[in-house]
Amino acid sequence: xxxxxxxxxxxxxxxxxxxxxxxxxxxxxxxxxxxxxxxxxxxxxxxxxxxxxxxxxxxxxxxxxxxxxxxxxxxxxxxxxxxxxxxxxxxxxxxxxxxxxxxxxxxxxxxxxxxxxxxxxxxxxxxxxxxxxxxxxxxxxxxxxxxxxxxxxxxxxxxxxxxxxxxxxxxxxxxxxxxxxxxxxxxxxxxxxxxxxxxxxxxxxxxxxxxxxxxxxxxxxxxxxxxxxxxxxxxxxxxxxxxxxxxxxxxxxxxxxxxxxxxxxxxxxxxxxxxxxxxxxxxxxxxxxxxxxxxxxxxxxxxxxxxxxxxxxxxxxxxxxxxxxxxxxxxxxxxxxxxxxxxxxxxxxxxxxxxxxxxxxxxxxxxxxxxxxxxxxxxxxxxxxxxxxxxxxxxxxxxxxxxxxxxxxxxxxxxxxxxxxxxxxxxxxxxxxxxxxxxxxxxxxxxxxxxxxxxxxxxxxxxxxxx
Amino acid sequence: xxxxxxxxxxxxxxxxxxxxxxxxxxxxxxxxxxxxxxxxxxxxxxxxxxxxxxxxxxxxxxxxxxxxxxxxxxxxxxxxxxxxxxxxxxxxxxxxxxxxxxxxxxxxxxxxxxxxxxxxxxxxxxxxxxxxxxxxxxxxxxxxxxxxxxxxxxxxxxxxxxxxxxxxxxxxxxxxxxxxxxxxxxxxxxxxxxxxxxxxxxxxxxxxxxxxxxxxxxxxxxxxxxxxxxxxxxxxxxxxxxxxxxxxxxxxxxxxxxxxxxxxxxxxxxxxxxxxxxxxxxxxxxxxxxxxxxxxxxxxxxxxxxxxxxxxxxxxxxxxxxxxxxxxxxxxxxxxxxxxxxx
Numbered sequence: 001x002x003x004x005x006x007x008x009x010x011x012x013x014x015x016x017x018x019x020x021x022x023x024x025x026x027x028x029x030x031x032x033x034x035x036x037x038x039x040x041x042x043x044x045x046x047x048x049x050x051x052x053x054x055x056x057x058x059x060x061x062x063x064x065x066x067x068x069x070x071x072x073x074x075x076x077x078x079x080x081x082x083x084x085x086x087x088x089x090x091x092x093x094x095x096x097x098x099x100x101x102x103x104x105x106x107x108x109x110x111x112x113x114x115x116x117x118x119x120x121x122x123x124x125x126x127x128x129x130x131x132x133x134x135x136x137x138x139x140x141x142x143x144x145x146x147x148x149x150x151x152x153x154x155x156x157x158x159x160x161x162x163x164x165x166x167x168x169x170x171x172x173x174x175x176x177x178x179x180x181x182x183x184x185x186x187x188x189x190x191x192x193x194x195x196x197x198x199x200x201x202x203x204x205x206x207x208x209x210x211x212x213x214x215x216x217x218x219x220x221x222x223x224x225x226x227x228x229x230x231x232x233x234x235x236x237x238x239x240x241x242x243x244x245x246x247x248x249x250x251x252x253x254x255x256x257x258x259x260x261x262x263x264x265x266x267x268x269x270x271x272x273x274x275x276x277x278x279x280x281x282x283x284x285x286x287x288x289x290x291x292x293x294x295x296x297x298x299x300x301x302x303x304x305x306x307x308x309x310x311x312x313x314x315x316x317x318x319x320x321x322x323x324x325x326x327x328x329x330x331x332x333x334x335x336x337x338x339x340x341x342x343x344x345x346x347x348x349x350x351x352x353x354x355x356x357x358x359x360x361x362x363x364x365x366x367x368x369x370x371x372x373x374x375x376x377x378x379x380x381x382x383x384x385x386x387x388x389x390x391x392x393x394x395x396x397x398x399x400x401x402x403x404x405x406x407x408x409x410x411x412x413x414x415x416x417x418x419x420x421x422x423x424x425x426x427x428x429x430x431x432x433x434x435x436x437x438x439x440x441x442x443x444x445x446x447x448x449x450x451x452x453x454x455x456x457x458x459x460x461x462x463x464x465x466x467x
Numbered sequence: 468x469x470x471x472x473x474x475x476x477x478x479x480x481x482x483x484x485x486x487x488x489x490x491x492x493x494x495x496x497x498x499x500x501x502x503x504x505x506x507x508x509x510x511x512x513x514x515x516x517x518x519x520x521x522x523x524x525x526x527x528x529x530x531x532x533x534x535x536x537x538x539x540x541x542x543x544x545x546x547x548x549x550x551x552x553x554x555x556x557x558x559x560x561x562x563x564x565x566x567x568x569x570x571x572x573x574x575x576x577x578x579x580x581x582x583x584x585x586x587x588x589x590x591x592x593x594x595x596x597x598x599x600x601x602x603x604x605x606x607x608x609x610x611x612x613x614x615x616x617x618x619x620x621x622x623x624x625x626x627x628x629x630x631x632x633x634x635x636x637x638x639x640x641x642x643x644x645x646x647x648x649x650x651x652x653x654x655x656x657x658x659x660x661x662x663x664x665x666x667x668x669x670x671x672x673x674x675x676x677x678x679x680x681x682x683x684x685x686x687x688x689x690x691x692x693x694x695x696x697x698x699x700x701x702x703x704x705x706x707x708x709x710x711x712x713x714x715x716x717x718x719x720x721x722x723x724x725x726x727x728x729x730x731x732x733x734x735x736x737x738x739x740x741x742x743x744x745x746x747x748x749x750x751x752x753x754x755x756x757x758x759x760x761x762x763x764x765x766x767x768x769x770x771x772x773x774x775x776x777x778x779x780x781x782x783x784x785x786x787x788x789x790x791x792x793x794x795x796x797x798x799x800x801x802x803x804x805x806x807x808x809x810x
Contacts, residue, residue: 366522368561369521370551377547
């Protein structure tokens with residue numbers, strides 16, 4: 001899975017950044033669109049599409065006289081699904097790395113006698129190696145944290161172990177036993193990812209940005225490149241979403257339940273985004289004084305949602321005991337849940353906010369001070385307005401992630417509080433996949449505009465240009 | 468003329484970790500005058516500026532303005548409460564505000580209308596009255612600097628600090644910017660401290676000059692006095708090209724391969740003679756020197772000379788000797804100083 005995301009994501013990024021072929025400008029952002037599809041939705045679609053007793057296989061057996069030699073509900077099947085869902089993490093990291101590379105380094109390699117292919121292999125790839133490590137680490141982290149997809153595909157992972165230990169056996173201790181090695185693996189991945197980021201020193205910060213040398217792919221090569229990109233998007237988003245729509249939209253859903261869950265999902269995602277961004281902004285502004293603080297807060301990102309939720313159950317129990325009333329319990333549960341989201345997604349929000357704040361030079365803040373503003377006043381009138389776009393971006397990232405989040409929501413949500421992800425999972429577990437199609441598709445529909453906005457913005461961003 | 472101190476820095480020190488940035492610095496700014504603080508990069512002059520602005524807290528020493536203590540060892544009044552303006556090296560214009568909004572930023576206490584009028588007037592004072600609606604990135608470097616200046620002056624600060632005002636500018640713009648800057652500062656009647664590493668601009672702009680080296684203020688005084696009578700070879704080097712020629716003092720005369728010069732302040736023994744390039748003159752009679760190289764430098768020729776294994780360079784106006792010639796040279800006493808060896 002890690003290898004597959006690495007190869008596919010890097011190849012796509014290399015094609016899009018360094019070549020010109022039909023549809024390149026669209027693929028540049030569309031390749032990240034599968035981020036809108038939760039992994040469990042992709043799993044539902046493929047499991048149904050390739051079901052042994054499904055229409056496709058029955059038709060193939062009858063018409064072609066042979067059966068497909070694979071099964072979705074296996075480890076390779078799950079790896080396929082997760083690769084489709086998570087390759088965009090590698091793609092985005094590698095694309096950023098290639099775009100940020102100084103054209104001068106590549107041109108210097110050419111002047112020193114390398115062919116374009118050699119320049120790519122000997123200069124561009126080694127320079128992008130940290131980004132590759134970071135992107136793959138992110139994809140693997142998401143895999144570790146995934147619950148909905150692997151659960152549905154009947155693959156046992158540590159995360160399903162954590163959730164099952166809690167729900168089936170009601171045992172916090174055995175849940176914690178699953179959670180500990182998971183946390184260890186996640187910490188290792190976080191270290192790899194940070195190491196990859198440390199490699200930012202490879203980028204020349206003050207080299208003037210110039211367009212990278214772009215190779216035009218014509219004819220068959222161009223068609224092949226376009227086909228490859230199209231295939232990735234199809235496998236990651238178009239096919240699963242399309243299949244879910246085609247197969248299940250004629251099923252009339254439980255509308256009241258769906259609408260309530262949709263409202264809950266939206267409310268949680270918006271509230272979570274606002275809280276997380278506010279905390280992250282405060283943290284980013286304070287981080288210049290206490291650098292360790294931001295690093296500590298970022299630790300949550302590697303913590304799988306299930307582990308985070310289990311860890312929060314103990315303080316949650318205290319809160320529930322203090323506020324025994326149903327209403328207070330409900331509120332306390334929601335606060336716990338938003339806290340879990342904020343803790344887990346803090347790093348994801350911090351990154352764009354830090355980038356946005358880095359556009360404010362120290363001298364701008366100091367200028368505001370010498371012009372009569374206090375330190376908080378300067379933050380309010382200078383730093384936050386300049387980083388406005390970054391704050392919005394951070395909010396969208398958190399919003400999308402909360403929409404798709406499942407395990408932490410399952411464990412921490414107040415009684416009878418459903419989100420779209422939760423009811424999709426409920427239906428799927430009850431073998432009522434047809435009913436799960438609607439909520440899964442709704443998530444894609446709500447997340448898609450946000451993802452499009454984000455990826456277009458990312459695709460348009462270049463070093464040196466105002467973001 | 469009576470000089471009134473607008474700001475006094477007394478024995479101020481500041482260290483970052485084990486690295487001392489400013490060491491027991493003393494500095495006085497006279498009211499209504501332009502003081503230039505000249506030093507090489509990394510000598511601590513920007514730190515001293517930041518200490519005066521209140522952006523840094525001194526480890527020891529005190530800073531007073533108008534009888535009010537602004538900073539003292541370990542603590543300081545916040546920068547926003549000092550009434551000291553600062554124009555940053557990178558101008559630090561706020562990119563999300565127009566030129567006019569930038570200038571109005573510091574005028575929060577005024578009603579909106581008055582605020583806008585005052586900001587507009589400040590922009591007009593720096594000849595940018597028509598550019599108020601422009602965004603900072605649409606302004607040229609010189610225009611950005613003038614907006615930054617108007618922004619700092621709008622609050623009528625008692626003291627204005629300028630950090631390296633010439634560093635971001637093309638060489639041919641420097642003179643122009645210096646003139647318009649000096650004019651605007653004189654018009655505002657401001658007390659000004661300019662930090663720079665550009666000796667030429669400092670000499671031309673300063674009413675008073677302070678030389679900084681290795682975290683210390685090594686000399687202060689009128690620009691001419693500093694140039695002609697530097698207290699040490701370091702001070703001499705700060706203000707322009709200089710020849711440092713080893714020699715021997717005997718009986719009140721310092722003898723070098725390029726000639727002798729009176730040395731009243733030095734005891735007999737080894738010494739270093741400092742000569743400005745224009746103070747090494749070709750003459751009818753003097754010490755013989757070999758012409759190693761001649762380069763045309765615009766208003767003068769730069770002539771590389773060797774004598775008895777020593778090298779020196781001279782700026783020669785008018786007709787220049789040929790390379791390979793032997794010429795007679797002498798040292799102009801007004802442009803030379805003798806220091807004890809090892810200073």
